[in-house]
Amino acid sequence: MKIGILGATGAVGQQMIQCLIEQDIKVDELRLMASRRSVGKEIEFKGETLKVIEATENSFEGLDVILGAAGGKSSKHFAPFIKKAGAILIDNSSAFRLDKDVPLVIPEINGEDAKKHNGIIANPNCSTIIAFMALYGINKKSKLTKMIVSTYQAVSGAGIEGITELDNQIEALLNGKEIENSIFAHQIAYNCIPAIGTFLADGYTDEEMKMQNEGRKIMHLPNLNVTCTCVRVPIIRSHSISISFATERLLTIEEVREAISSSKGVKLMDDGINNVYPMPISTSDNDIIEVGRIREDKVIGGYSLFCSGDQIRKGAASNTVAIIKCL
Amino acid sequence: MKIGILGATGAVGQQMIQCLIEQDIKVDELRLMASRRSVGKEIEFKGETLKVIEATENSFEGLDVILGAAGGKSSKHFAPFIKKAGAILIDNSSAFRLDKDVPLVIPEINGEDAKKHNGIIANPNCSTIIAFMALYGINKKSKLTKMIVSTYQAVSGAGIEGITELDNQIEALLNGKEIENSIFAHQIAYNCIPAIGTFLADGYTDEEMKMQNEGRKIMHLPNLNVTCTCVRVPIIRSHSISISFATERLLTIEEVREAISSSKGVKLMDDGINNVYPMPISTSDNDIIEVGRIREDKVIGGYSLFCSGDQIRKGAASNTVAIIKCL
Numbered sequence: 001m002k003i004g005i006l007g008a009t010g011a012v013g014q015q016m017i018q019c020l021i022e023q024d025i026k027v028d029e030l031r032l033m034a035s036r037r038s039v040g041k042e043i044e045f046k047g048e049t050l051k052v053i054e055a056t057e058n059s060f061e062g063l064d065v066i067l068g069a070a071g072g073k074s075s076k077h078f079a080p081f082i083k084k085a086g087a088i089l090i091d092n093s094s095a096f097r098l099d100k101d102v103p104l105v106i107p108e109i110n111g112e113d114a115k116k117h118n119g120i121i122a123n124p125n126c127s128t129i130i131a132f133m134a135l136y137g138i139n140k141k142s143k144l145t146k147m148i149v150s151t152y153q154a155v156s157g158a159g160i161e162g163i164t165e166l167d168n169q170i171e172a173l174l175n176g177k178e179i180e181n182s183i184f185a186h187q188i189a190y191n192c193i194p195a196i197g198t199f200l201a202d203g204y205t206d207e208e209m210k211m212q213n214e215g216r217k218i219m220h221l222p223n224l225n226v227t228c229t230c231v232r233v234p235i236i237r238s239h240s241i242s243i244s245f246a247t248e249r250l251l252t253i254e255e256v257r258e259a260i261s262s263s264k265g266v267k268l269m270d271d272g273i274n275n276v277y278p279m280p281i282s283t284s285d286n287d288i289i290e291v292g293r294i295r296e297d298k299v300i301g302g303y304s305l306f307c308s309g310d311q312i313r314k315g316a317a318s319n320t321v322a323i324i325k326c327l
Numbered sequence: 328m329k330i331g332i333l334g335a336t337g338a339v340g341q342q343m344i345q346c347l348i349e350q351d352i353k354v355d356e357l358r359l360m361a362s363r364r365s366v367g368k369e370i371e372f373k374g375e376t377l378k379v380i381e382a383t384e385n386s387f388e389g390l391d392v393i394l395g396a397a398g399g400k401s402s403k404h405f406a407p408f409i410k411k412a413g414a415i416l417i418d419n420s421s422a423f424r425l426d427k428d429v430p431l432v433i434p435e436i437n438g439e440d441a442k443k444h445n446g447i448i449a450n451p452n453c454s455t456i457i458a459f460m461a462l463y464g465i466n467k468k469s470k471l472t473k474m475i476v477s478t479y480q481a482v483s484g485a486g487i488e489g490i491t492e493l494d495n496q497i498e499a500l501l502n503g504k505e506i507e508n509s510i511f512a513h514q515i516a517y518n519c520i521p522a523i524g525t526f527l528a529d530g531y532t533d534e535e536m537k538m539q540n541e542g543r544k545i546m547h548l549p550n551l552n553v554t555c556t557c558v559r560v561p562i563i564r565s566h567s568i569s570i571s572f573a574t575e576r577l578l579t580i581e582e583v584r585e586a587i588s589s590s591k592g593v594k595l596m597d598d599g600i601n602n603v604y605p606m607p608i609s610t611s612d613n614d615i616i617e618v619g620r621i622r623e624d625k626v627i628g629g630y631s632l633f634c635s636g637d638q639i640r641k642g643a644a645s646n647t648v649a650i651i652k653c654l
Contacts, residue, residue, distance in 0.1 A: 170501075244554055272526040273526045279513060
């Protein structure tokens with residue numbers, strides 16, 4: 001299989017290269033594409049040194065699959081040229097996710113949807129993947145009806161620059177220097193910022209609405225109602241999510257635990273007394289979604305849980321690469 | 328007024344000394360008490376240098392009010408001796424909060440309850456104070472019926488040692504050294520720990536149940552139902568809370584905003600497009616509770632909001648000191 005990565009030098013693009021190896025994808029050619037400023041950068045792949053080339057409208061000839069990790073604007077611009085070259089775009093941006101003829105896929109949940117593609121397959125939002133990985137086993141026992149969600153999102157959700165900004169701010173604070181910020185609207189070191197994405201007229205952000213809009217599509221649950229609050233926290237990697245949810249039939253707590261522990265790609269970490277629960281440090285650089293803190297939630301008429309997952313891996317790169325196998 | 332502070336050298340005790348000055352409490356004597364290992368420590372108060380003495384059963388003679396900042400065990404032990412000395416204990420620990428004859432007071436909300444004391448008045452849990460400060464204006468317009476809450480709690484909630492542990496871990500990570508932890512069950516630097524307090528049989532922690540149990544008592548709402556998830560985040564100071572809530576009558580968003588902006592001790596910070604929302608860094612070392620991110624929440628049938636407040640100040644020391652004025 002001849003694969004191209006669009007945006008190969010970013011946090012997600014670099015992780016995709018590693019995931020191609022880990023997931024044992026047979027790669028006959030790997031073409032690394034990025035914007036002009038990264039041209040010539042050398043990246044190792046299976047003992048070979050590959051040079052990054054500039055992504056242009058003619059970069060896609062001869063490729064079978066393009067993994068899109070360059071953001072929505074770039075994906076939108078290049079999609080017609082990828083199609084013209086006869087390749088499939090598996091895109092990590094939000095550009096096409098809600099388009100009717102674009103499947104939105106988490107392989108463990110709706111891998112079969114990938115086959116209905118029309119040249120483009122979309123990878124869901126990172127927090128959305130982590131939340132529904134935690135919940136899909138439960139949904140098999142009884143359909144999800146509603147969720148109230150608060151996130152704890154790592155700075156690398158804003159790319160490598162997000163990590164650099166946190167690191168620089170912590171160093172500045174330790175050395176009594178002035179703090180600078182450009183990636184985040186405020187200081188993120190030792191702070192939380194309850195705003196991710198663009199604000200909409202109703203006060204939600206577009207990032208917050210993805211949990212409902214993308215969740216409905218992935219889960220085939222057009223009536224699922226979700227309230228989401230997205231919060232950036234000073235953590236390098238792995239998003240965590242506090243979820244209260246209800247299902248059509250009230251499950252027993254044993255059913256909820258069983259559903260989670262039998263879900264592929266998910267690990268039950270639910271033994272608080274022994275300090276076992278999901279955490280960013282235990283999910284970082286790991287494809288598994290951890291789920292724990294499972295308790296009856298009388299307010300929503302269901303359960304509460306807490307989950308954590310590496311948003312660069314399962315929330316982005318590993319999920320995108322795994323979609324190749326659905327084809 | 329002759330005032331004693333029990334646990335004067337801790338994070339809350341030290342803050343109480345500052346709050347006595349800021350709130351202009353007339354202090355004829357200030358007696359600083361702590362455990363034996365702090366004896367002799369010198370603390371400045373209004374230009375005088377006071378020496379910390381050991382708290383013993385005979386330390387309370389001649390005092391009018393004791394501010395308790397030494398933890399539940401200490402408060403329980405000394406309470407009978409404080410009573411015998413004819414002083415009133417205003418206690419920050421959880422020891423007496425749910426006792427029937429002990430008022431649990433947030434002055435802005437139920438200051439009049441303080442007068443019904445029987446020698447002891449309790450200061451509520453820090454997150455509980457911050458959440459209900461955000462909501463009490465709304466509750467005046469229509470009674471709160473239910474809440475789903477996720478917290479973002481600073482390390483100083485575990486005392487000065489919590490701050491030291493976070494600082495040491497960040498320094499160790501920057502210098503490639505081994506990380507040590509004793510205050511928190513896991514590394515807290517660049518991590519969240521979704522477990523605060525002691526685990527109960529139903530999977531909740533005692534810290535999580537305070538939001539409902541103490542909330543019901545403070546608000547005089549015996550049927551209020553609250554689901555709470557408490558999470559420690561790598562932040563020095565100020566707890567933040569994501570809250571979904573419903574009221575008996577569905578308010579308009581204008582009513583919600585008006586209720587918050589007219590609440591004493593609360594600041595409406597609700598202009599996301601201009602990057603205005605509650606944050607730990609803007610509430611740190613400040614008595615004001617910030618509230619923002621107000622949106623209709625169709626899942627709970629009410630609204631969602633995000634609030635932040637300094638848990639050492641309004642969540643503990645300033646609230647305790649302010650209770651003196653209710654008497």
